[in-house]
Amino acid sequence: xxxxxxxxxxxxxxxxxxxxxxxxxxxxxxxxxxxxxxxxxxxxxxxxxxxxxxxxxxxxxxxxxxxxxxxxxxxxxxxxxxxxxxxxxxxxxxxxxxxxxxxxxxxxxxxxxx
Amino acid sequence: xxxxxxxxxxxxxxxxxxxxxxxxxxxxxxxxxxxxxxxxxxxxxxxxxxxxxxxxxxxxxxxxxxxxxxxxxxxxxxxxxxxxxxxxxxxxxxxxxxxxxxxxxxxxxxxx
Numbered sequence: 353x354x355x356x357x358x359x360x361x362x363x364x365x366x367x368x369x370x371x372x373x374x375x376x377x378x379x380x381x382x383x384x385x386x387x388x389x390x391x392x393x394x395x396x397x398x399x400x401x402x403x404x405x406x407x408x409x410x411x412x413x414x415x416x417x418x419x420x421x422x423x424x425x426x427x428x429x430x431x432x433x434x435x436x437x438x439x440x441x442x443x444x445x446x447x448x449x450x451x452x453x454x455x456x457x458x459x460x461x462x463x464x465x466x
Numbered sequence: 467x468x469x470x471x472x473x474x475x476x477x478x479x480x481x482x483x484x485x486x487x488x489x490x491x492x493x494x495x496x497x498x499x500x501x502x503x504x505x506x507x508x509x510x511x512x513x514x515x516x517x518x519x520x521x522x523x524x525x526x527x528x529x530x531x532x533x534x535x536x537x538x539x540x541x542x543x544x545x546x547x548x549x550x551x552x553x554x555x556x557x558x559x560x561x562x563x564x565x566x567x568x569x570x571x572x573x574x575x576x577x578x
Contacts, residue, residue, distance in 0.1 A: 356509060383564065394470075395510075395555060397565035408564045443510065455566060457502070457509035 354378040356458035358444050364464045365434055373429045373461045375444030384427045385445040385455060386419065388412075395443065401427065434465045468493040472556050472569035479546055479576050487541040487572045489530075489556035497558040499523075499532050499539040500566065504553045513541075513554070546576045 357376045365371050377384050386398040399409040401419050418430045427446075431438055441462050445455040473488040491497065498517045502510040514523030519534035528543045539556060556569040 358509075385564065387566075387568075392570075394570045395557075395566075395568035397567070400564035402564075410565070445510075454512050454515075457511070459507060459509045 354456075356444055356446055356456050358442075358458035358461050360461060361459065362462045362464075364466065367436055367465055368433050371431050371434055371463065373431075373442050373444075373463070375427045375429075375458055376425050377427055377444070377446030378448075378456055379425070381446035381448050381456075383407075383447040383453075383455075384419075384421070385447075386429045387443045387445065387457075388440040389443070389460075390437075390440045398429070434463075436465050439463055439465045468497070468558065468560065468567050470556050470558055470567055470569035472554075472572050475553075475571075475573040477572060477574045479574070481548055481576055481578050482545045483576075485541070485543040485546045485550075485574065487554055487556075487574070489539045489541065489569060491537050491539065491556075491558050493537075493558055493560065493567075495560060497560050499530070500557040500559070501528070501530055501539070501541050502555040502557060502568075504555065504571070506552070510555060546574070548576045548578055550574060551576045 359374045384401040389395045399413045400407045416432050441460045443460045444458045447453040447455045469492045500515045501513040503513045504510045514525040516523040516532035522531045530541045553571045553573050555571045557566045
C-alpha cells in the first residue's frame with residue numbers, strides 16, 4: 353500500500369541553524385501539507401501546498417519557514433534559523449485530487465533544537 | 467476559533483473491555499469530523515469520519531456518531547484488543563479550507 357515517508361526520523365540541531373525536513377508524498381497525490389506537534393500539545397496545521405504554491409498557511413508559518421517541491425517526488429519544509437520553540441514532531445501529509453479528500457500522514461520527524 | 471477537545475489519557479483497559487474516548491468540538495458552520503489513530507512508529511491513519519449531523523462513522527469495530535446538538539464525536543468500541551493500543555486523535559475540517567484541526571490525542575493502553 354502506498355505510504356508517505358519522511359526523513360530523517362530524528363534531527364538534533366543547534367539554535368540558529370537551518371534544517372530541512374524531507375517528505376515523499378504518495379505518488380499520484382496533488383495536495384501536500386505540514387503539521388507539527390509540540391510535546392504534550394495539539395497537532396497544529398502549518399501549511400498546505402498545491403500546484404507549486406502555498407494554498408493556505410497558519411500564523412505559525414512565518415518568514416522563517418518555507419516549503420518547496422524541488423522535483424516530482426519530494427516535498428520539503430525548511431526552517432531558516434531554528435529556535436528552541438521549534439522543537440516538535442513534524443508530520444507531512446498528502447491527499448489526492450482534492451483538498452477535501454482524506455489526508456495520509458507520514459510517521460513524522462522529531463526535531464530537537466538545543 | 468474552531469477547536470477540538472479530547473479527554474486526557476492515558477486510558478488503560480483490559481482486553482475485551484468497552485472503550486469510550488470523548489471528543490467535543492467548537493466550530494461555526496458544518497464541519498466534517500474525523501478520528502485518526504497513530505500506532506507506535508507510524509504516521510496518523512484515518513480511522514473513521516462523518517461529514518454531517520447524525521452520520522455514524524465506523525471501521526475495525528470502532529464507531530463514532532456526529533452529534534450536532536452536543537457538538538460531540540465520541541469514539542467507542544465494544545471490545546478492545548491489545549493491538550488497539552495507540553494514540554487516537556479527534557479532528558475536524560471545514561469546507562473551503564485545507565487544514566485539519568486536531569485535539570491533543572488520547573493514548574490507549576490495552577493489557578491482556
